[in-house]
Amino acid sequence: MAYPKGLLSNRSIVKKNNYAIISPEGRVNNVVPGFEGCEMTILATPKMGAGFVDYIIKMNPEGKNAKGFGGDGVETFVYCIEGNVTAAADEETFELEAGGYLYCPPDKKMYLENKGQESCRLFLYKKRYEQLDDLKTWVVTGNINEVEYRIYEDMENVLIKDFLPTDLAFDMNMHILAFKPGGCHPFIETHYQEHGAYVLTGEGVYNLDNEWIPVQKEDYLFMSAYSLQAAYGVGRELFSYIYSKDCNRDPEI
CATH class of the missing domain: 2.60.120.10 (Jelly Rolls)
Incomplete structure (x- = not known):
C-alpha cells in the first residue's frame, strides 16, 4: 500500500437497511x-x-x-x-x-x-x-457461459440467465442480468425481495431510492427490500452483473 496521491476519495455509498454501492478502492x-x-x-x-x-x-x-x-x-x-x-x-x-x-x-x-x-x-x-x-x-x-441468454420482459436489449432451477424447494436464485447500451429496466422496481449484485462487465447508471448513480465493473451493490431500483446500460459494451434474489416464500408474521 502506497501513500495516497492527493485528497482521499471514494465512490462508495452506504445507506444501511436501504442500499449500498461498494467500489473496489475502499474494500478491506x-x-x-x-x-x-x-x-x-x-x-x-x-x-x-x-x-x-x-x-x-x-x-x-x-x-x-x-x-x-x-x-x-x-x-x-x-x-x-x-x-x-x-x-x-x-x-x-x-x-x-x-x-x-x-x-x-x-x-x-x-x-x-x-x-x-x-x-x-x-x-x-x-x-x-x-x-x-x-x-x-x-x-x-x-x-x-454454456447457458443461453433469454430476453428479459420482452425487451430485446435486456437479457438474463438463471443459475438455479425454478423449483419451490429453492428459496433463492442467482441470475446474470445484462443490458446492451441504452437498455434499461421496464420500470423502477419496488419489491419485497432483496439483492446483492457484483458488476461483471461494462458501465451503467443505477437508480437507487430515486438517486441516479454511475456504477462500473467490479462495483458491488446491495438493494434491501422495498428499495427503489432500476438501471440503464451505458458505454460501449454490455453492462452485466450477477445478483441474488430471495424467492418462493411467503413472508412470515
Missing part, C-alpha cells in the same frame, strides 16, 4: 476462519440490513477452505469470475473455470481449493435456508 481484506491464502472482502451482511452474506475473494495459489463453508442449515453458492478453482459439496468434487458455479444445499458443506499456479477470483454467498414443507434442494453446478 478480512481474516475469515477456515479460509487460507485468500484476500477476502466481506460485502453485504446483516449489519448492513441484508438477510445474506456476500464476499469477493482473490484466492492465491494453494489458497483454500478445507474446514468447510456453510452447512448446518446454511446454503452456499460460489461463482468463479476468473481463473480456476476446485470446489466440493461434501465429498463430491467439481472443477470450476471462469463462469463455473456451485450451489450447496443447507445439509452440505462447501470446500474450495486453488490447485493452480495463478490466482482465481470468486464471488461467494451464504444464507440461512428457509424450509418449506418437506422439500429439499440439491447440489447444482455448471458453467453459465
